[in-house]
Amino acid sequence: MDKLVRITTVPLSLDKLLEGQMGFMKTRGMDVAMVSSDGPRREAIAAREGCPYYVVSMTRVISPVRDLVSVWRMVRLFRSLRPDIVHTHTPKAGLVGMMAAWWCRVPVRMHTVAGLPLMESTGMRRRLLVLVEKITYGFSSGVYPNSYRLLQYISDQRFCRPGKLKVIASGSSNGIDAHYFSRTPELEARAEEVRKTYGIPGDAFVFVFIGRIVRDKGIQELVAACKPLKAHLLLVGPFEDDLDPVDDACREEIERNPSIHVTGYQQDVRPFLVAADVLAFPSYREGFPNVPLQAGCLGLPSIVSDINGCNEIVEEGINGLVVPAKDTNALRRALERMIDEPGLRDRCAKNARDRITGRYGREVVWDALHREYQEQKRRAHAL
Template sequence: MSNHFEVIGVSSHGKELDEVKNDENIEVIPIDMSRQMTPVKDMKSLWSTYRLLKKEKPQIVHTHTPKAGIVGMLAAKMAGVPHRLHTVAGLPLMEATGTKRKILEFVEKLTYASATKVYPNSQGLFDFILEHNYTDKYKLKVIGNGSSNGIDTSFFSPGQITDTQKELLKKELKIEAGDFVFVFVGRLVGDKGINELVNAFSGLKNTENSKRAKLLLVGPLEEDLDPLHPDTLNEIKNNPDIISVGFQRDVRPYFAVSDALAFPSYREGFPNVVMQAGAMGLPSIVSNINGCNEIIIEDQNGIIVPVKNTEKLKEAMERMLTDTGYYDRSRMNAREMIQSRYEQSVVWEALLGEYHKLVKEREYRV
């Protein structure tokens, strides 16, 4: 986008924002935004964003995440920004109930009302938003085949990790020849399906025609917002076949030493992890939610299981373990099915085309 527009990145303070500045060679401006419901802090964020937009006078403001959406879209509307775009990459309200659900729905509707265009990053989210009347259909559009950013399949490629790197990592993680490794990548919290995943894995039985199963958990344990069940934490700690490595900046080596992704999340927008795993040549077991059930096609590049269903998840894991022919076919299809539909350059070109179209239409009207 920097080749076509002057880009300014806005997010909360932190080393990640500095990394974006250096990696993308763009100007960045820190504005504190809490991930939780904090009315006083949110009003400060809104005022700071409004003042920034009045000063910069951008043609386009494009927001991501629910908090950045409500703050950014309201501020952009108040500041008179002509193109106010919001990408929906998941809806936390899907798992909320009662008063919290009503508050989150109100915030979502206000965000969409303030936006001029809303981009659900999957067809499932598009349908959900329409079904619940959060906004009018004319505002909605899915860019390309879905996804917020696509996947760079030259970066997420099996060839990027050498045999030596794999052998060293396997030795470090105590993965032996003949082990079948299920990998999960993401935050270790309840709504990612970790309780069900650990229970399903613990129920697997090694048979004569199956390999020894191991579960590799790659991601931070978050104990504040959505903590795991104590029994799950105890199993992760004490089961020698469960390997938890915490947050990893580069997840490719962990995909490279694994055999299949297990991703039983309760809700997603369009999960990067499933695309990354596929690009690394892994079939996936995913829950039947929007995004996941668009990337994975049953019996072609993985298995789709019901949400929060430990038994069906266990059955899918057993099938990957024991049915060698099925597993090999799924693995053979995995990378090509990502390359053909979600290559990053294709998504970028589609989004750039949308930006140019919007700017040109406004110039024409003026």
Template sequence: MKPIKLVRITTVPISLDLLLRGQLKFMREQNIEVFTASADGPEITRFSEREGVPHKIFPLTRKITPFIDMKAVVELRNWLKEIKPDIVHTHTPKAGLIGMMAALWAGVPHRLHTVAGMPLMEATGTKRKILEAAERVTYSCATAVYPNSMNLKSFIESSIPVDKQKLKVIGKGSSNGIDTDFFQNTPALSAQGSNLRNSLGIGEKELVFTFVGRIVKDKGINELITAFLKLSEIRNDSHLVLVGPFEDHLDPVSADTRKAITEHPRIHSVGFQSDIRPYLSMTDVFVFPSYREGFPNVVLQAASFQLPVIVTDINGCNEIIADGENGIIVPAKDSQALLEAMNRYASNADLRGLFGLAARASVVDNYSQSAIWQALLKEYRELVQ
């Protein structure tokens, strides 16, 4: 049988590297010829070699840049005309807009876009109107749109004019599922976690709250810092570890937050880490106070790691976590509620253990990687056949 020819496009290569880890290699092994495309970046060599896929660089940006964007549409269209894929599948808002326009122009028969979080959820005024227009164009050019959570699908249906027959959630949600064997603690990871605690000056019996993600306003970092500063006055054995890069050019945290992160002796900002598992291993409670998400992989990873979690009541998070059953859900942008949840965990080791066990069991049952990959493979084959 002739292999299906598939192109996967994201705005920046780190999305291919982290969000689709292992999936592209799996698709190749199922008689699918896979190509990838994104802007330039240091992650290209790593994921291209790991997944065994050729990669093409285009001038994609995460900002609103009309002239650069049109140049990217033309270049991408010409490339697609050359390789003649059966399917173009895009992720991230800008790649979706550029990729779906170019794929339609190139005559690609199956044009798929995954929605995993929408910046317009937090935008207002003119910016929101621009982002809504971009989503409408993306969806009109696509033949199928895959929100990666049920709640996100409902939001799109109520907020964006779209042919509802195009909308579909793959499996129970998530873009890539979770490798539950990879994301679980081991003696080796525990040793690495202990070493990390020592290097950061954190005692063995002190309590570590960890956040993983971009250090930006939309991830709830301002509220997280406010809550932790108050918690640190109540409990002098608490630490906060922030794993991820600052993005001051896109969505900076406040000056007070930045100052606290820099100066507080028990706030540890360790930057981007290609393997977050040692940091999960040293963690007592995982905190993710984001304003908006699609279906956050990092919450699945922390839950798979058997960690008690705190999330906000937003798309995706409130599907992975059931409040009071396998974690705690708090309102978004509410530093007081976040403080109370953090202190509740800090004061109750039994609750931490109970919710951690329940969180992992839920991920294993509902969001295993193999189930998501098989569901997407089935979708590709049915579309082409």
């Protein structure tokens, strides 16, 4: 039985980004363990996936001494577990996990890349982040960008040799559960309660954003673009004050504008999507984002930035609109079009679900990943 270890920096990534995947691999006969720093929902995730969960503390910032301590603790864990495959996600988990797996001579060392913070960095910080990526990729046996545009970027930047790079299926880290993200009468009723809770009239036009409320998610542009519009904005996610927070003016506008509603983190985002008319997702950088997949599955048109992943999910005028990142005026025009052109909005809504389920269904992605595990293990044994 193949022993697989899946690693993320924090439990939230295992919870939301890889939900169900570990349990699926277990049904395929793999012995699966999960690893991350400690945090909320760790026990619930272990129960849901039916797999053991180990804690190795990792920081989300670069800290050489603490990172080396994390590597050593991961080495000790691997010596106990003796995995055949180590598969990491998120930058710090990738650095720590790939170094430790190489040190322990784990034959298959796979790292998934789901967005690169260095894309929005400059100067010394960018050089340091590039170095971290190159080290991570160097210790891996395979690197898996979760979109084709991201693969091209990594290849163009020469972060690793092209032979190591591969996209699983059509992209996405986990695919989409099309059955779960389906409109039902019960979900429609919960969406009505969302509107009532936040004082949104039944006939009001609503945009929704889902994610961390930080600068590089395009929140400042979104808030500025929505300000003159006769529409409500649901911001579904937490403020993050330590890493890349929005500026004071944006925070003040969010807090004082009666048409902007902050819900905080939500375990189930479906009622908030159904409560809205259009998803607005103007992020600066992504790997392959889950939110446009979820919105599309629920029949919601999307306005997204012309960046990796987003521009593979959304096609201009077919299931949404694509705008340049960081362009408030272009974003405002797209928001206005969705309000003023019901024919465009209805056409995009009608096309949204079929475009997602046919390419990014969860089982499609999981089956492709399982095949890749077996292929990589065969290659490792052939060496």
